[in-house]
Amino acid sequence: MIGYISGTIKAIRKNYIIIATDYLGYKVFVIPQISLSLEPAAKVSLFIYTHVREDQLSLFGFSTLPELEFFELLLGISGIGPKMALSIMSLANLEMIKSAIANQDAGVFTKISGIGLKTAERLILELKDKIGEHLDKDEMRDVSQMHADVIDVLLALGYSRSEARRALAELPKDLTNADDKIRMALRSLAKQ
DSSP states (O other), X not given: OOOEEEEEEEEEOSSXXXXXXXXXXXXXXXXXXXXXXXXXXXXXXXXXXXXXXXXXXXXXXXXXXXXXXXXXXXXXXXXXXHHHHHHHHTSSOHHHHHHHHHTTOHHHHTTSTTOOHHHXXXXXXXXXXXXXXXXXXXXXXXXXXXXXXXXXXXXXXXXXXXXXXXXXXXXXXXXXOHHHHHHXXXXXXXXX
């Protein structure tokens, strides 16, 4: 099984990249937060989940080991395959997804095509104890709510959910004020 790839970006597409390592090129499915941060010919290193089916071998790449481990947790839930797990991880950064689980916010997950309320509730039920007791739930609630509020404002202004997520992904991590996040997200969206 392939667990890690380091190489040069040869191509970037909406949901995958091609990484060249010496004489081989690997097609790796990634979340938009990764593909948007890369440029052709840039060096990249990703932790890899190798999914094997009788008719297909697929690679899924993540920037950090905790992201890979969370992806594997998602795959342990009945009814969630690799593509759906990747869609879940595309919602927001890992901290915010864990926040939605800790706050039992099923509505976050039902926004993904193919996930109904029952699947979202099962996901939360199965993962809430596995994401770690060390999480500060009050802090997580604040982060999750601010993220949701900023997305709601951008949606109300006519931007698509994917544009809003992309703009939030590009913001500095140390930005903690919702108004500042909205202003910077609008600046980022105006440049596109």
